[in-house]
Amino acid sequence: MRELFRIEDEKLQPGSARTFSWDVHGHRRGGFIARHATGVCAFVNRCPHWNLPLNDRDGRIYDPATRSLRCSVHGALFDPDSGVCTSGPCEGGSLPPLRVSREGSAWVVRESLLGDGRLELSQRAEIAVVADSDRESE
Numbered sequence: 001m002r003e004l005f006r007i008e009d010e011k012l013q014p015g016s017a018r019t020f021s022w023d024v025h026g027h028r029r030g031g032f033i034a035r036h037a038t039g040v041c042a043f044v045n046r047c048p049h050w051n052l053p054l055n056d057r058d059g060r061i062y063d064p065a066t067r068s069l070r071c072s073v074h075g076a077l078f079d080p081d082s083g084v085c086t087s088g089p090c091e092g093g094s095l096p097p098l099r100v101s102r103e104g105s106a107w108v109v110r111e112s113l114l115g116d117g118r119l120e121l122s123q124r125a126e127i128a129v130v131a132d133s134d135r136e137s138e
């Protein structure tokens with residue numbers, strides 16, 4: 001599976017999320033990794049309601065009060081383990097999953113064979129992966 005993003009464990013603080021993006025044939029795709037109450041998850045950053053990114057301007061996605069991933073646009077809540085929307089305008093929909101694993105001191109996100117991101121992610125394109133936060137500091 002193609003690696004999309006890598007982050008050192010110490011940089012992913014409890015309750016925090018990091019967004020990243022990659023290009024497939026000139027089309028930008030976005031994803032995120034988040035540390036929630038019971039673990040670490042990664043999904044395509046696309047709310048099933050209006051296909052918009054979940055994060056707010058400060059990059060927040062995890063809501064500790066509800067222990068859910070929260071879309072900043074209309075407040076939909078998602079289970080961080082399954083990506084299923086549990087409350088809000090897209091209840092019953094789900095976030096396309098990415099594969100996340102621990103490798104040494106880092107968390108590594110890879111494309112997944114599950115979810116509706118499958119066709120986009122499995123193309124044999126040259127993929128440029130750029131962390132949004134790194135781009136802002138350039």
Ligand code: FES
Pocket residue numbers: 047048049050051052071072073074075076088089090
């Ligand atoms: S775009 Fe996410 S709840 Fe509307």
